[in-house]
């Protein structure tokens with residue numbers, strides 16, 4: 194099925210609030226993808242460094258790769274990689290240019306986690322482009338893990354971040370069009386890429402991860418998704434591996450998805466198997482309406498094996514390893 198048709202059908206089948214940008218993305222770029230579905234890399238030590246990210250974000254992985262190649266650490270790599278998408282106004286689900294909530298506010302969620310298990314997070318942050326960097330500051334310069342809303346913004350400004358309006362003309366226009374018929378029916382957006390989650394292993398074999406998003410388009414004002422919730426949107430355990438999620442955050446939170454994937458890897462599953470199991474926990478719930486939403490996971494283990502899996506077709510992972518920056522289509526659950 195063509196992706197646009199799939200999206201339309203998904204929209205018609207109806208969910209609750211607008212599931213906007215989470216459903217699926219990469220519409221136009223997907224046509225150019227030549228690689229087939231993700232398969233786990235051989236069970237030998239993979240070549241390092243490596244970086245993987247959700248969706249089609251080759252510029253972001255290229256930035257992270259540059260950092261890693263220069264001997265930089267995984268934490269710097271994932272932060273700088275995510276910053277590329279935050280600054281990209283064309284991406285309507287991350288940073289500047291992100292689609293607003295139903296009241297017209299662009300509110301950002303982001304988190305970051307390092308090899309020591311330290312983490313920082315910002316939720317419901319407004320007026321600051323680089324939410325991932327604010328999350329890193331929370332991790333490194335405060336005794337806390339998470340800052341929200343006005344407090345997060347105040348902290349960012351104190352740290353020297355610039356205040357700017359994140360609502361671009363294009364996103365404002367899309368919101369105004371949405372308002373005409375909204376009534377909280379699902380609106381499916383077709384975009385070039387989506388929430389970015391990134392995981393990297395540096396030359397020392399240390400792992401870090403980050404995740405940044407403007408969340409669901411046209412969400413309720415104040416809504417926070419999975420992306421800034423440690424264990425849901427992102428989890429890193431330097432002894433085992435790491436996972437990051439994309440899609441309908443509510444479903445990820447309910448299953449503590451990223452932590453689950455890492456724990457499954459701890460029990461011996463490959464990243465691919467662990468992602469598949471985490472998706473099966475969602476779709477096999479009694480009364481699951483998984484046909485109406487998308488969730489995707491990407492994961493990496495300490496050996497550098499990677500995996501990705503989603504509920505529906507057209508989720509992809511970008512991977513930069515051995516000098517090759519490639520988009521890999523994910524295998525998916527719903528083949529019907």
Ligand code: SD4
Pocket residue numbers: 214215216286387388406407408409417418419420438439440441442443
């Ligand atoms: C959220 N998980 O806010 C995020 C959105 C997302 O692909 O990942 N979109 O629920």
